[in-house]
Amino acid sequence: MRQRWLLLVVAVPIYTFALMVLTTVVIGAIAVEDRTSIDWAQYPSEVLAAIGKDEWWAMFGIPAVVIVVTQAVFLIPMFSKRPPRGERSMSLLLSLVIAAAVAAMLTFALMLGVIEFVQTVLEASLDLDDTLAMTVLVAALVGSWGFWSGILLVFSRGIWADRALGRIVGLLVGGTLLEVLVVLPLDIMVRRRTDCYCFAGTFFALCLAVIATLWLAGPGVVIALMSKKHRLWRETHCERCGYAKGPSPGPKCPECSYAWVGQ
Numbered sequence: 727m728r729q730r731w732l733l734l735v736v737a738v739p740i741y742t743f744a745l746m747v748l749t750t751v752v753i754g755a756i757a758v759e760d761r762t763s764i765d766w767a768q769y770p771s772e773v774l775a776a777i778g779k780d781e782w783w784a785m786f787g788i789p790a791v792v793i794v795v796t797q798a799v800f801l802i803p804m805f806s807k808r809p810p811r812g813e814r815s816m817s818l819l820l821s822l823v824i825a826a827a828v829a830a831m832l833t834f835a836l837m838l839g840v841i842e843f844v845q846t847v848l849e850a851s852l853d854l855d856d857t858l859a860m861t862v863l864v865a866a867l868v869g870s871w872g873f874w875s876g877i878l879l880v881f882s883r884g885i886w887a888d889r890a891l892g893r894i895v896g897l898l899v900g901g902t903l904l905e906v907l908v909v910l911p912l913d914i915m916v917r918r919r920t921d922c923y924c925f926a927g928t929f930f931a932l933c934l935a936v937i938a939t940l941w942l943a944g945p946g947v948v949i950a951l952m953s954k955k956h957r958l959w960r961e962t963h964c965e966r967c968g969y970a971k972g973p974s975p976g977p978k979c980p981e982c983s984y985a986w987v988g989q
């Protein structure tokens with residue numbers, strides 16, 4: 727137990743720092759106009775010089791910490807003593823809300839990309855004043871967060887929490903991939919048509935897709951590693967009360983008289 731904590735204390739900061747470096751490299755590679763010109767040996771020092779050391783810690787450190795904390799909270803139902811049951815629990819609800827935030831981020835990114843593309847093609851800018859634009863963006867973000875929370879709640883009803891979380895991560899990975907496939911060609915077209923690529927919506931859309939991918943990778947690996955253990959537990963225990971079935975189980979649980987399926 728103590729070793730496990732020691733491992734966590736060492737592993738979590740290393741993991742967080744690795745996330746910071748990864749996001750810097752990938753987002754930097756998206757931002758650069760001519761990727762063949764990148765000198766990867768010089769790249770870290772150039773990025774630090776361009777952004778500034780203190781700014782880099784804040785710009786990439788805060789998102790990395792947010793990623794690690796939300797990933798950990800998302801995975802709490804996977805680490806309960808027994809495999810989580812399909813019923814509503816506070817920890818599962820929290821996981822769903824966090825997954826919905828990732829889905830909302832992807833929806834938001836798609837919106838940014840499409841708006842940018844339409845503006846570039848029509849050579850018109852949506853001349854909204856800043857407060858109105860900000861209000862619309864925040865409302866869209868909060869709205870889709872609520873929408874996805876509801877969808878995921880319905881989706882996970884009546885199935886085991888570990889299966890629900892596994893399927894949700896799978897769906898989000900698929901969604902991210904689809905989004906990149908849609909936004910990447912839009913981004914290329916936007917780049918061809920604009921002189922200043924500095925605040926392109928398609929760029930932000932790709933950055934958010936990168937963050938979503940990095941976010942999903944952690945829980946994806948953890949859920950895959952734990953799925954066998956959970957399946958084994960379900961096969962050998964009563965699903966309702968956790969009674970150990972033994973070598974020749976009857977049709978019903980002797981503890982809670984729950985009718986076992988598949989016996």
Ligand SMILES: [Zn+2]
Nearest residue numbers: 964967979982
């Ligand atoms: Zn039972």
